[in-house]
């Protein structure tokens with residue numbers, strides 16, 4: 605967790621996701637900076653994501669990208685697929701008056717917190733503002749959970765709070781770009797009701813964080829999730845928390861209670877964990 609010079613706590617969407625998912629996980633990761641051995645698969649995924657983001661940024665800045673493509677066949681394949689699926693992004697209209705900015709950084713202060721967002725691409729004109737985000741892993745099948753992810757909520761919330769655009773004129777589109785299969789996109793349109801909801805949820809979460817941090821400074825750890833939650837099965841701190849379980853088989857989970865986290869299959873959970881776990885790609 606980063607402190608700004610004025611001692612504001614800087615919070616990203618990834619940190620909000622973790623905080624909501626398990627406060628103890630947030631504590632180990634951001635307050636104590638504990639790190640488990642690197643998972644090679646995860647590292648490879650992040651590495652590819654970084655290369656793709658860099659390529660998209662170079663392209664947006666009008667810098668040559670051929671040298672990257674010539675030496676990187678994986679990137680070449682990603683780019684070819686994406687250019688075909690989204691020509692309006694890779695080949696924008698010349699002389700368009702729209703504002704376009706890659707790796708667009710914004711902050712919003714809420715109480716003692718500085719909420720930070722980085723849009724992979726922002727395209728804005730006189731009527732609407734579109735946020736784009738690139739992912740180099742499969743599209744999750746549960747759109748609802750992606751909508752509820754703090755990346756979606758925070759990104760649109762911060763833009764509405766820091767610009768003149770009405771929530772109704774803001775959207776966010778995820779592009780899932782992979783070497784195999786066609787790139788796919790999911791778009792979310794924002795509105796005033798969602799904006800108010802997010803404001804409320806955010807305030808509730810930050811109020812809890814205030815209390816947890818005050819307790820932590822007195823030596824009390826942040827809360828764990830209740831025993832038996834699936835989130836512990838995938839957690840790097842399971843041993844530390846004494847929550848290690850043996851997974852017997854991979855089968856779809858059916859739990860119709862929307863209040864629980866068991867709304868998706870194991871595969872969906874893995875995909876969503878990818879989204880939750882993968883921090884903003886650093887360029």
Ligand code: SF4
Pocket residue numbers: 626627628629828829835836839840841842843845847
């Ligand atoms: S093992 Fe479970 S309780 Fe412990 S940090 Fe991970 S998710 Fe939280």
